[in-house]
Amino acid sequence: MRISPKFTQALAVLVLGSATLLTVLVLLFVVAFVLIKGLPGVTWDFLSSAPKEMGKEGGILPTLVGTVLLPLLAISIAMPLGVGTAIYLTEYTRETRMTRALRFGTDCLAGIPSIIFGLFGFIFFVVMLKMGWCLLSGALTLSIMVLPTIIRTSEEAIRAVPNAYREVSFSLGATRWETVMKVILPNALPGIVTGMILGVGRSIGETAAVIFTAGSSLRMPMTVFDSVRTMSVHFYILAREGISNEKAYATAAVLIISVLLINLVAYTMMHRFISKRSK
Amino acid sequence: MSDAPTIKIALKSFKFFQDHKPLLNGITLDVVANRILGVIGPAGSGKTTFLRSLNRLNDLLLDAHVEGQALLDGQDIYDPACDVVALRKRVGMLFALPVALPMSIYENIVYGPRLSGIRKRERLDQIVEQSLKAAFLWDEVKDRLQMSGLRLSGGQQQRLCLARVLAMEELEVILLDEPCSGLDPISTAKIEEALTVLKQKYTIILVTNNTKQAARVADDTAFFLLGDLIEYGKTEKIFTVPDDQRTNDYVTGRFG
Numbered sequence: 400m401r402i403s404p405k406f407t408q409a410l411a412v413l414v415l416g417s418a419t420l421l422t423v424l425v426l427l428f429v430v431a432f433v434l435i436k437g438l439p440g441v442t443w444d445f446l447s448s449a450p451k452e453m454g455k456e457g458g459i460l461p462t463l464v465g466t467v468l469l470p471l472l473a474i475s476i477a478m479p480l481g482v483g484t485a486i487y488l489t490e491y492t493r494e495t496r497m498t499r500a501l502r503f504g505t506d507c508l509a510g511i512p513s514i515i516f517g518l519f520g521f522i523f524f525v526v527m528l529k530m531g532w533c534l535l536s537g538a539l540t541l542s543i544m545v546l547p548t549i550i551r552t553s554e555e556a557i558r559a560v561p562n563a564y565r566e567v568s569f570s571l572g573a574t575r576w577e578t579v580m581k582v583i584l585p586n587a588l589p590g591i592v593t594g595m596i597l598g599v600g601r602s603i604g605e606t607a608a609v610i611f612t613a614g615s616s617l618r619m620p621m622t623v624f625d626s627v628r629t630m631s632v633h634f635y636i637l638a639r640e641g642i643s644n645e646k647a648y649a650t651a652a653v654l655i656i657s658v659l660l661i662n663l664v665a666y667t668m669m670h671r672f673i674s675k676r677s678k
Numbered sequence: 679m680s681d682a683p684t685i686k687i688a689l690k691s692f693k694f695f696q697d698h699k700p701l702l703n704g705i706t707l708d709v710v711a712n713r714i715l716g717v718i719g720p721a722g723s724g725k726t727t728f729l730r731s732l733n734r735l736n737d738l739l740l741d742a743h744v745e746g747q748a749l750l751d752g753q754d755i756y757d758p759a760c761d762v763v764a765l766r767k768r769v770g771m772l773f774a775l776p777v778a779l780p781m782s783i784y785e786n787i788v789y790g791p792r793l794s795g796i797r798k799r800e801r802l803d804q805i806v807e808q809s810l811k812a813a814f815l816w817d818e819v820k821d822r823l824q825m826s827g828l829r830l831s832g833g834q835q836q837r838l839c840l841a842r843v844l845a846m847e848e849l850e851v852i853l854l855d856e857p858c859s860g861l862d863p864i865s866t867a868k869i870e871e872a873l874t875v876l877k878q879k880y881t882i883i884l885v886t887n888n889t890k891q892a893a894r895v896a897d898d899t900a901f902f903l904l905g906d907l908i909e910y911g912k913t914e915k916i917f918t919v920p921d922d923q924r925t926n927d928y929v930t931g932r933f934g
Contacts, residue, residue, distance in 0.1 A: 493740055563777040570735055571790040571842065572767035581789070586780060 430655060437652025440645050446653070450617050454633060455643045459650055461619045465534075465627035466657065468620065469613060470602035472538035473545065477598060480542070481549030482591060486579055488550075489557045502554075509547035513601075516544040517608030525612055535623040537613025544608060545598035552597065556590020557583055592669045596662055603658060606635045630654045684711040686851060686881040687732065692746040694727055696739055701727045703905045704746065714873060714882040716896025716913060718889050720928070723902040725885045729853045732883070733769040734762050750851070767794065770843035774856040776835035778827030783819055786827045786838055790846040805845050812876065813841035814868045833865025840872060852876065854884045858891065870895050889929055893917050901925045 448458035492498050520540025530536045560583050568578040584591075606629075614626030615636060628636075630650050637647035687709035694702040702724045709715050717725050730736045731748060734755060748755050755765055767790065779786050787809055788802045796802060806823065810816040815837040819830070827838055836857060843852060854873075858866040873882055873895055886892050892899050892913065899916040901908045901924075909916060909925045920926045 561777075563773070563775065564779060566735060566738070566773065567777050567779060567839075568789075569738065570733060570766055570771040570773075571793065572763050572846065572848075573789075573793050574763055577793060582779060 433648065433651045433655055437648035437650070440649030441652055445649055449619070450633075453640075453642055454617065454637050454646055459630065459633060459646075459653065461617055462628050462630045462633040462650070463653070465613075465620060466603060466629045466631070466654070468534060469537050469541065469609065469627060469629055470599050472534065472623070473541035473602045474595060474598055476538060477542035477546050477549055478595060481546050481594070481598075482553045484550050485553035485557055486583075489554055490575060490579055490583065502551075505547040505550050509551065512607075513544055513605055514607040514611075516540055517611035519543075520608060520612035531624070532612065532614030532616070532626040533624045534613060534620055534627050537609050537627065538623075540608050540612040541602040541605060544605070545601050548601065549594045549598050552594025553587065553591045556587035556594070559590065560586045588672065589669055592665055596665050599661055599665075600658060603629070603654070603661075604631055605629075606631045610635075630657070683713075685709070686711040686751065687883075688747075688749040688752075690747040690749070692731070692744065692748050694724075694731055694736065694742065694744050696742045698741075701905055702731070705907045707900060707907055707910055709881060709883060710898065711881045712877055712879075713897040714877050714884055714895055716892030716899040717883060717885045717902060718887075718892050718899060718928070719902035719908075721887075722904070724905040725902050726855055727905075728902065729771070729855050729883060729885050732851070732853055733766050733771050735766075735771065737762065764848070767846050767848040769851045769853060770846055770849050771853040772836070772839055772843055772855065772857045774859050776832055776839050776860070778830065778835045778838055780826065780828055782824045783827050783830070783838060784823040787842050787845045789842060794847065796847075805847075806841075809841040809844040812844050812872065813837045814872050815841055833861045833868070836861060836865065837868065837872070840869065844876070849880060851881045851883070854882065854886075856885055856887055859887060866891075889917075889931075893929075901928060903928075 445458045446463065447460055449460055450462075451457035488498055488501065517540065520536060520543070524530045524536035524539055525532060564582050564586065565578055568582045569575075573581065609629055609632050613629070613632075615628045615632050616626035617628055618625070620627045630653060634647050634650045634654065637643055637650065685708045689705045689707045691704040691706055692702060693700060693704050705728065717728065719725050727736065731744065732750075732755070736742055736744075744756055750765070750769070754760065779789065781789075784806055787806045788796075791802060791805050796805070807816065807820075810819065815834060818834060819825075819838075827835065830838060840857075843849065858869055861869070870891070873884065876882065877897075884892070884896060896913045898911065899913045900910040901916065901920075901922075903924060909920055909922045911920075916925060917929050920929065926932075
């Protein structure tokens with residue numbers, strides 16, 4: 400017997416709808432759980448003072464600074480490299496075995512566990528280059544870690560720019576580089592920003608690679624050669640070593656809110672840019 | 679009128695290959711300055727390939743190469759010493775589908791001039807006005823030059839594209855690749871009107887699938903078939919007493 404299309408349609412709506420609902424609920428539950436447990440501990444004093452007794456008392460100011468500086472530095476290193484590579488791969492080379500191998504390589508790199516990058520960063524930057532546990536070692540390691548994501552998302556975004564735009568630009572006497580700067584990058588920007596946000600998200604949430612390379616000092620970092628502790632690492636240490644559950648949740652709440660804020664700011668800036676161009 | 683006509687573009691057994699497959703089999707043809715050359719022929723006859731060879735936009739294709747010569751004012755444009763960027767500023771192109779770049783009308787038009795290093799605001803304003811007027815679009819958009827070009831209708835976008843080509847100061851030749859294929863009769867009439875005025879200043883090559891359009895605006899007509907130039911001559915002759923039977927069949931609508 401043939402099942403009626405009406406029935407399968409209704410079934411599809413039900414199944415897909417439930418999947419969506421479940422996903423959203425799980426997400427909301429996680430966020431709500433952390434916020435409810437953590438928000439009561441988030442006070443101005445908590446945000447603006449240094450931790451005491453390994454974080455059992457006091458605030459999280461140095462880790463807040465670390466959480467801002469480390470991903471910022473990592474992304475500042477990874478973006479030019481990643482976007483540059485993506486432009487080169489899409490605009491300046493033709494599809495060959497070489498580029499395919501390169502793409503396969505980046506895809507593999509994207510799937511490697513972060514602790515491997517941490518180990519590499521520890522051996523290469525911290526030990527071999529004698530940089531020690533510091534902001535710069537951590538940022539360099541994180542930038543290598545997020546590079547594949549940035550390359551792939553930028554590449555997809557650049558590829559999605561209509562070929563007709565390139566032809567028009569060339570036919571008006573633009574060089575390849577002028578075409579990249581004036582037509583391709585502005586139009587690929589939303590996708591590139593998405594890649595950047597993914598990269599920021601990964602670096603903010605990273606613990607394993609950070610502990611190995613940036614250390615976990617609770618002092619306020621003054622130069623890029625100082626060790627830092629990010630909020631993720633702070634949370635990990637507080638919870639794992641049973642120092643203070645209350646402070647751990649408060650840190651997690653601040654972390655979640657920071658990530659939300661970063662995404663919000665990035666998307667607003669992007670939309671302002673887009674609407675300015677298509678008024 | 680007694681002067682011998684100036685030859686703007688001369689092809690000498692020009693061949694174009696992609697993946698070692700010939701798309702143009704030895705075209706020899708002179709394009710006379712300040713006239714409109716209509717290029718007609720059924721799909722797959724090499725009309726667009728021919729057009730794109732003239733501003734070297736075919737360079738973007740993979741595994742393509744050319745043989746023979748393509749001379750612009752006596753200079754071979756496929757000479758390794760030829761500056762492709764400078765060539766494309768002299769030989770502008772209008773595509774079958776109007777493509778406004780996703781920026782304002784104003785920015786679309788000054789795209790070429792800015793690349794040529796024109797920075798002065800008054801000069802750019804002047805170029806915008808002149809080229810929009812020449813493309814018969816000025817009256818429709820003069821109050822909203824900062825609006826995105828994407829918000830114009832198809833016919834307006836095609837005239838915007840024409841204005842954008844005309845904005846290039848180095849321009850000498852205009853290539854049009856079925857510029858009216860997606861346009862309504864009124865927009866088509868405006869483009870055709872613009873072309874008949876523009877030929878006083880430029881040399882125009884118009885590829886069209888609409889033989890009537892060639893008959894209306896072209897001074898000379900070339901008939902392409904499967905990569906060969908079958909016949910080339912004054913438009914009246916091609917459309918009334920062509921030498922070749924295939925040309926006759928095509929212009930009278932018996933095939934193609």
